[in-house]
Amino acid sequence: MASPQPGAPSPRSQASGFAPPSHYALLDLQPGASEQELRQAFRQLSKRFHPDTTTLPAAEAEQAFQRLREAYTVLSDPEQRRRYDALLALPVPPDTTAPAVRPPLAVPRPEGVRRALSGGEWLALLLLGVSLVLSLVLGLGLAWMRGAELMQWPSWWPPS
Numbered sequence: 001m002a003s004p005q006p007g008a009p010s011p012r013s014q015a016s017g018f019a020p021p022s023h024y025a026l027l028d029l030q031p032g033a034s035e036q037e038l039r040q041a042f043r044q045l046s047k048r049f050h051p052d053t054t055t056l057p058a059a060e061a062e063q064a065f066q067r068l069r070e071a072y073t074v075l076s077d078p079e080q081r082r083r084y085d086a087l088l089a090l091p092v093p094p095d096t097t098a099p100a101v102r103p104p105l106a107v108p109r110p111e112g113v114r115r116a117l118s119g120g121e122w123l124a125l126l127l128l129g130v131s132l133v134l135s136l137v138l139g140l141g142l143a144w145m146r147g148a149e150l151m152q153w154p155s156w157w158p159p160s
Contacts, residue, residue, distance in 0.1 A: 023071035
């Protein structure tokens with residue numbers, strides 16, 4: 001069995017009676033969006049829905065991130081995007097066998113909640129702080145050992 005095109009609707013979505021939201025709707029973009037707008041939208045949403053950085057349940061975050069990646073993959077490739085746009089332009093016949101179900105409008109957005117820093121983030125902050133203090137101590141120590149003045153008035157400053 002041949003695998004469907006990345007932009008084509010999956011058999012599961014056709015069997016459920018409604019089409020999934022378009023890739024443009026998932027990325028909150030207009031169909032004529034530029035490559036830069038596409039990249040910015042994907043980066044912003046991927047930070048929000050990545051399973052490691054979101055407060056959503058892991059399974060839900062994984063699905064949302066997977067949909068975002070698929071949408072970006074299709075829309076970032078000019079040939080796939082052209083085929084996807086042509087697919088969107090086709091009229092979809094109504095399915096009278098399945099009950100009418102409202103499709104989800106977009107990927108659910110988590111509320112902005114501050115999360116605690118992870119152990120790795122704390123370690124990185126600690127290493128940055130230690131390196132800053134050591135750099136200052138080393139710089140001032142070398143200047144003091146060479147006998148350089150630690151404070152020197154600028155040449156344009158009038159003498160007092």
